[in-house]
Amino acid sequence: xxxxxxxxxxxxxxxxxxxxxxxxxxxxxxxxxxxxxxxxxxxxxxxxxxxxxxxxxxxxxxxxxxxxxxxxxxxxxxxxxxxxxxxxxxxxxxxxxxxxxxxxxxxxxxxxxxxxxxxxxxxxxxxxxxxxxxxxxxxxxxxxxxxxxxxxxxxxxxxxxxxxxxxxxxxxxxxxxxxxxxxxxxxxxxxxxxxxxxxxxxxxxxxxxxxxxxxxxxxxxxxxxxxxxxxxxxxxxxxxxxxxxxxxxxxxxxxxxxxxxxxxxxxxxxxxxx
Amino acid sequence: xxxxxxxxxxxxxxxxxxxxxxxxxxxxxxxxxxxxxxxxxxxxxxxxxxxxxxxxxxxxxxxxxxxxxxxxxxxxxxxxxxxxxxxxxxxxxxxxxxxxxxxxxxxxxxxxxxxxxxxxxxxxxxxxxxxxxxxxxxxxxxxxxxxxxxxxxxxxxxxxxxxxxxxxxxxxxxxxxxxxxxxxxxxxxxxxxxxxxxxxxxxxxxxxxxxxxxxxxxxxxxxxxxxxxxxxxxxxxxxxxxxxxxxxxxxxxxxxxxxxxxxxxxxxxxxxxx
Amino acid sequence: xxxxxxxxxxxxxxxxxxxxxxxxxxxxxxxxxxxxxxxxxxxxxxxxxxxxxxxxxxxxxxxxxxxxxxxxxxxxxxxxxxxxxxxxxxxxxxxxxxxxxxxxxxxxxxxxxxxxxxxxxxxxxxxxxxxxxxxxxxxxxxxxxxxxxxxxxxxxxxxxxxxxxxxxxxxxxxxxxxxxxxxxxxxxxxxxxxxxxxxxxxxxxxxxxxxxxxxxxxxxxxxxxxxxxxxxxxxxxxxxxxxxxxxxxxxxxxxxxxxxxxxxxxxxxxxxxx
Numbered sequence: 001x002x003x004x005x006x007x008x009x010x011x012x013x014x015x016x017x018x019x020x021x022x023x024x025x026x027x028x029x030x031x032x033x034x035x036x037x038x039x040x041x042x043x044x045x046x047x048x049x050x051x052x053x054x055x056x057x058x059x060x061x062x063x064x065x066x067x068x069x070x071x072x073x074x075x076x077x078x079x080x081x082x083x084x085x086x087x088x089x090x091x092x093x094x095x096x097x098x099x100x101x102x103x104x105x106x107x108x109x110x111x112x113x114x115x116x117x118x119x120x121x122x123x124x125x126x127x128x129x130x131x132x133x134x135x136x137x138x139x140x141x142x143x144x145x146x147x148x149x150x151x152x153x154x155x156x157x158x159x160x161x162x163x164x165x166x167x168x169x170x171x172x173x174x175x176x177x178x179x180x181x182x183x184x185x186x187x188x189x190x191x192x193x194x195x196x197x198x199x200x201x202x203x204x205x206x207x208x209x210x211x212x213x214x215x216x217x218x219x220x221x222x223x224x225x226x227x228x229x230x231x232x233x234x235x236x237x238x239x240x241x242x243x244x245x246x247x248x249x250x251x252x253x254x255x256x257x258x259x260x261x262x263x264x265x266x267x268x269x270x271x272x273x274x
Numbered sequence: 275x276x277x278x279x280x281x282x283x284x285x286x287x288x289x290x291x292x293x294x295x296x297x298x299x300x301x302x303x304x305x306x307x308x309x310x311x312x313x314x315x316x317x318x319x320x321x322x323x324x325x326x327x328x329x330x331x332x333x334x335x336x337x338x339x340x341x342x343x344x345x346x347x348x349x350x351x352x353x354x355x356x357x358x359x360x361x362x363x364x365x366x367x368x369x370x371x372x373x374x375x376x377x378x379x380x381x382x383x384x385x386x387x388x389x390x391x392x393x394x395x396x397x398x399x400x401x402x403x404x405x406x407x408x409x410x411x412x413x414x415x416x417x418x419x420x421x422x423x424x425x426x427x428x429x430x431x432x433x434x435x436x437x438x439x440x441x442x443x444x445x446x447x448x449x450x451x452x453x454x455x456x457x458x459x460x461x462x463x464x465x466x467x468x469x470x471x472x473x474x475x476x477x478x479x480x481x482x483x484x485x486x487x488x489x490x491x492x493x494x495x496x497x498x499x500x501x502x503x504x505x506x507x508x509x510x511x512x513x514x515x516x517x518x519x520x521x522x523x524x525x526x527x528x529x530x531x532x533x534x535x536x537x538x539x540x541x542x543x544x545x546x547x548x
Numbered sequence: 549x550x551x552x553x554x555x556x557x558x559x560x561x562x563x564x565x566x567x568x569x570x571x572x573x574x575x576x577x578x579x580x581x582x583x584x585x586x587x588x589x590x591x592x593x594x595x596x597x598x599x600x601x602x603x604x605x606x607x608x609x610x611x612x613x614x615x616x617x618x619x620x621x622x623x624x625x626x627x628x629x630x631x632x633x634x635x636x637x638x639x640x641x642x643x644x645x646x647x648x649x650x651x652x653x654x655x656x657x658x659x660x661x662x663x664x665x666x667x668x669x670x671x672x673x674x675x676x677x678x679x680x681x682x683x684x685x686x687x688x689x690x691x692x693x694x695x696x697x698x699x700x701x702x703x704x705x706x707x708x709x710x711x712x713x714x715x716x717x718x719x720x721x722x723x724x725x726x727x728x729x730x731x732x733x734x735x736x737x738x739x740x741x742x743x744x745x746x747x748x749x750x751x752x753x754x755x756x757x758x759x760x761x762x763x764x765x766x767x768x769x770x771x772x773x774x775x776x777x778x779x780x781x782x783x784x785x786x787x788x789x790x791x792x793x794x795x796x797x798x799x800x801x802x803x804x805x806x807x808x809x810x811x812x813x814x815x816x817x818x819x820x821x822x
Contacts, residue, residue, distance in 0.1 A: 015409045022296040022570040023577055023589050029297055029470035034520050039470060040367065040409040041297050044340040047371035054370060054409065066592040066616065068340065093588065096602060097595035135563045135588040135602065194806070196577035196587060245803025246582050255519025258468070289683045296570040303571055303744035308794050313744060314641065314683040315571050318614040321645035328644060328683065342614065529793025532742070 002269055003262030005213045005223040010036035014056035014211035017080075018204055019043045019073050021063030021092065024197030027254065028061075028204040034257035035227075037208035043069045048076040057085055057211035059204050060111075062103055063092035063136065070103055077111030086114040086210035086217065089165075090203035093136045094118065095125030105129065108163060114210055115221045117168040117203045120144050120152060127159045137193070144171035153182050153274060168206070168221050170199065174229070176222045183222040186270040187229025189236040195250045202228045205257070223265065230268045231256035276543055277536030279487045279497040284310035288330035288485035291354075292478055293317045293347050295337030295366065298471030301528065302335075302478040308531035309501075311482035317343045322350040331359055331485035333478050334385075336377055337366035337410065344377055351385030360388040360484035360491065363439075364477035367410045368392065369399030379403065382437060388484055389495045391442040391477045394418050394426060401433045411467070418445035427456050427548060442480070442495050444473065448503070450496045457496040460544040461503025463510040469524045476502045479531070497539065504542040505530035550817055551810030553761045553771040558584035558810075562604035562759035565628075566752055567591045567621050569611030569640065572745030575802065576609075576752040582805035583775075585756035591617045596624040605633055605759035607752050608659075610651055611640035611684065618651055625659030634662040634758035634765065637713075638751035641684045642666065643673030653677065656711060662758055663769045665716040665751045668692050668700060675707045685741070692719035701730050701822060716754070716769050718747065722777070724770045731770040734818040735777025737784040743798045750776045753805070771813065778816040779804035 015038045020028055029039040042051040052058050058080040060073050080087045089111075091104035104126050108116070116123065119138035144152045153175055160167040161179030168176045174185040192198040206224040213220035235252035242248070289312045294302055303313040316325040326332050332354040334347050354361045363385075365378035378400050382390070390397065393412035418426045427449055434441040435453030442450045448459040466472040480498040487494035509526035516522070563586045568576055577587040590599040600606050606628040608621050628635045637659075639652035652674050656664070664671065667686035692700045701723055708715040709727030716724045722733040740746040754772040761768035783800035790796070 021589070023573050023587075025297050026300060026470060026574060030521055030524070033468050033470060038409055038411055039297075040370070041295070041338055042367075042371070043338065044373065046341065047373040050371040050373075051409075064589055064591065067594065068342065068616065093590075096588070097590070097598040099592065099595035099598075135586055135599075137586055194581050196574060196581060243807070245799075245806030247578055247799035247802035247806075250578070251519075251521035251525065251799065254521035258519030258521075259517070299571050300574060300744060304795055304798065307742050307744060312683055312685055313571075314644065315569070315612055316641075316645070317612065318647065320615065321647035324645040324647075325683075342616065525793075525795035525799065528795035532793030532795075533791070 002219065002223040002226060003266030005209055005220050006227060006260065006265050007262040008212040009208050012212040013038060014208055015040055015054060016204065016207040016211055017042060017052050017055035017058045017076065019048065019069065019076055020059065020061035020200060023063060024200040027197040027201050027250065030254050031201040031257055032204050032208055034254050035205055035208050043072045045072045045075055048072045049079040052076045052079045052085065053083060057207040058087045059207035060087065060107065061090040061092055061200055061203055062100055063200065065100065065103055073107060074110060077107060081112050086214050087111060088115040088117055088203055088206050088210060089113045090200060091116065091118045091122045091126055094122040096135055101125050113165045114217050115166045115168055115206055117206055119199065120169050120171055123159065123167065123169050138171060144169065144173055149173055157182055166218050166221050168225060170202065170225065174225045176218065176225055178218045181218065182274045184272050184274060185222065185225050185229060187226050187233060187268065189232045191236045191239060191249055192232040194246045226269045226271065227257065227260060227265055230265060231260060276493065276497040276500060277540030279483055279494050280501060280534065280539050281536040282486040283482050286486040287312060288482055289314055289328060290478065290481040290485055291316060291326050291329035291332045291350065293322065293343065293350055294333065294335035294474060297337060298474040301471040301475050301524065304528050305475040305531055306478050306482055308528050309479055309482050317346045319346045319349055322346045323353040326350045326353045326359065327357060331481040332361045333481035334361065334381065335364040335366055335474055335477055336374055337474065339374065339377055347381060348384060351381060355386050360488055361385060362389040362391055362477055362480050362484060363387045364474060365390065365392045365396045365400055368396040370409055375399050387439045388491050389440045389442055389480055391480055393473065394443050394445055397433065397441065397443050412445060418443065418447055423447055431456055440492050440495050442499060444476065444499065448499045450492065450499055452492045455492065456548045458546050458548060459496065459499050459503060461500050461507060461542065463506045465510045465513060465523055466506040468520045496545065500543045500545065501531065501534060501539055504539060505534060550767060550771040550774060551814030553757055553768050554775060554808065554813050555810040556760040557756050560760040561586060562756055563588055563602060564752065564755040564759055565590060565600050565603035565606045565624065567596065567617065567624055568607065568609035568748060571611060572748040575745040575749050575798065578802050579749040579805055580752050580756055582802050583753055583756050591620045593620045593623055596620045597627040600624045600627045600633065601631060605755040606635045607755035608635065608655065609638040609640055609748055609751055610648055611748065613648065613651055621655060622658060625655060629660050634762050635659060636663040636665055636751055636754045636758060637661045638748060639664065639666045639670045639674055642670040644683055649673050661713045662765050663714045663716055663754055665754055667747065668717050668719055671707065671715065671717050686719060692717065692721055697721055705730055714766050714769050716773060718750065718773065722773045724766065724773060726766045729766065730822045732820050732822060733770065733773050733777060735774050735781060735816065737780045739784045739787060739797055740780040742794045770819065774817045774819065775805065775808060775813050778813060779808060
């Protein structure tokens with residue numbers, strides 16, 4: 001079932017509209033292509049509505065947000081909503097500045113996001129209106145560990161129920177929930193935090209999974225997270241073999257997505273549903 | 275002769291001014307360096323005229339165009355024209371939004387481009403004032419295949435004759451024409467469409483070839499396309515050998531440009547002139 | 549001592565605020581992560597003061613500067629100064645346009661930079677108010693060679709004394725000086741000029757070294773340059789072994805930073821102090 005969702009991406013080859021930061025935009029484009037989707041990056045108010053209209057999903061990532069691109073995020077989000085297209089939000093660095101926290105909160109208020117994908121600090125900043133984000137990384141105090149997992153699941157479920165969005169919190173254990181069921185995913189590797197863009201790439205990839213599986217948002221988001229985690233594990237095995245570093249790890253991660261099959265996703269998935 | 279054109283790039287080491295999208299800008303810079311040229315990226319109206327003036331060619335790429343950068347494209351284009359420097363246009367995504375189609379058309383009207391380098395859908399959007407671009411990729415209905423090649427050559431020749439620019443349409447078979455002669459180039463590999471930036475990198479590279487061979491725009495553009503195609507083939511052989519993915523393919527492609535010699539270009543070229 | 553400075557980066561894991569160009573921003577983020585630091589890129593006036601406030605250093609890089617980001621450079625610089633955080637300036641392309649030269653000069657006048665890191669042409673453009681920068685590369689006429697080294701050291705010392713900043717001029721021989729002592733560093737390899745971003749990455753890395761060693765700005769900057777040079781040498785050995793190209797060299801360079809230890813830095817350093 002989860003594997004089928006990747007197969008659907010490869011057969012549908014959906015166009016995904018990304019309004020995303022300039023730090024990791026190239027990696028986002030390449031991971032979409034690796035999964036069989038096609039990226040189009042566009043962030044100007046003069047065209048985002050048209051671009052959203054020809055795409056099958058919209059991914060909004062607020063890293064390096066600015067006065068020029070923020071209005072485009074709202075405009076594209078509303079257009080996607082009007083056209084019933086899946087929309088994913090990555091609240092990069094929410095909690096690190098008022099501009100990020102407030103923009104993300106306002107986007108949440110005005111755009112019916114299908115999925116919110118962030119680390120625990122970012123999602124807490126959104127849910128609680130502030131927080132202790134450590135830049136764009138999760139704050140150590142917030143880390144989702146075995147000890148804090150139960151609380152984190154309750155928090156994520158409540159926030160999903162409140163917002164109507166699927167909430168995908170990534171960390172040592174990933175949580176994906178629509179407010180009633182929660183996928184707890186144990187794929188992935190800490191090395192993924194040693195490159196920039198693991199989260200951004202996952203958000204873009206989630207957009208592709210939603211685009212190709214719009215009837216199963218919860219499962220599609222879970223499948224995207226599992227796919228990313230499995231590819232992180234594969235890239236880490238290469239890292240161990242060849243003693244490289246984080247730049248090569250990044251390439252190996254994208255390469256792993258390029259080779260990932262639905263079967264391998266299905267067999268490698270390590271999760272429980274609560 | 276075509277090989278000499280690459281040698282000229284390596285000996286002249288031309289500075290190429292790129293106004294280009296933020297998705298693939300790093301790859302554009304590295305491929306210019308790989309070919310022996312030097313990149314300078316600059317897109318602000320406060321400096322583009324001066325930057326163009328110290329460069330030997332200008333490459334304008336409209337991907338991620340925006341209100342701030344569009345005026346800089348016109349300003350730099352006019353300056354380059356006044357200084358008789360070669361200029362190449364990449365109408366990324368023309369046909370996907372009015373902003374892209376109209377900006378590209380207006381650029382064509384106001385700037386005497388030496389070369390227009392795009393996929394068939396983009397060039398059709400420019401020539402016909404609209405179209406069915408699939409985001410930034412060519413629409414399947416437009417694909418240049420053996421069956422449609424004759425028509426595509428006629429179309430490209432007419433558009434070149436009408437505009438006065440060399441038209442370089444890339445696809446399964448590439449067509450480069452000045453309106454009378456047409457190079458039909460069969461180098462390259464479909465894997466090149468599995469990375470972001472194949473087209474953008476080629477446009478930047480074309481800028482370097484024009485800069486170093488300003489007396490032979492048609493042949494210089496053809497040589498740039500052949501160089502890119504050959505390097506795509508080389509990268510694909512590495513992909514087959516090592517079972518990697520699109521991220522490594524991208525690196526191998528740029529690496530292949532780094533190693534490409536004029537002799538290898540000459541010997542590997544597969545083209546006919548009609 | 550110099551090796552300890554890298555160890556301090558790895559143990560402190562400082563957040564570094566980068567206002568930097570979109571060409572090499574991904575590489576800057578990944579090299580910071582490779583060294584054990586964390587990047588946050590932010591360039592909007594709506595948030596840069598808050599971002600600077602949560603970081604341990606600020607790196608300002610004027611490549612692809614524009615009307616929107618220039619005010620953010622001043623705002624962040626002044627905030628960092630008020631909070632006594634180390635600040636590094638990379639005057640990319642100073643001398644290539646009035647906008648770059650004047651922005652860099654104005655930044656120097658209004659922000660008490662800890663370190664200025666550029667090539668000799670850029671630093672001369674700053675010091676002398678103009679110059680013959682070859683785009684973003686050093687002009688051949690300015691190259692620091694054995695023959696011109698003595699003059700360059702005198703120039704750098706004077707400029708450091710005049711500005712109160714540590715001046716780090718990179719080239720065949722790097723010079724790092726606070727006006728009295730000068731480190732002359734002979735690590736590195738010319739292949740580093742065949743990728744985009746060697747300088748930008750070094751500037752970001754310098755930010756991390758300053759953040760973790762704020763009491764020893766001169767030595768911290770020297771250690772950052774030696775680290776970068778050593779990793780360039782390591783990447784070049786891989787290049788020779790595997791006959792790759794500049795794209796792979798870039799990855800190998802970042803990978804080398806990922807693996808670099810304080811001990812290896814200490815043992816590999818080739819410098820004299822004058």
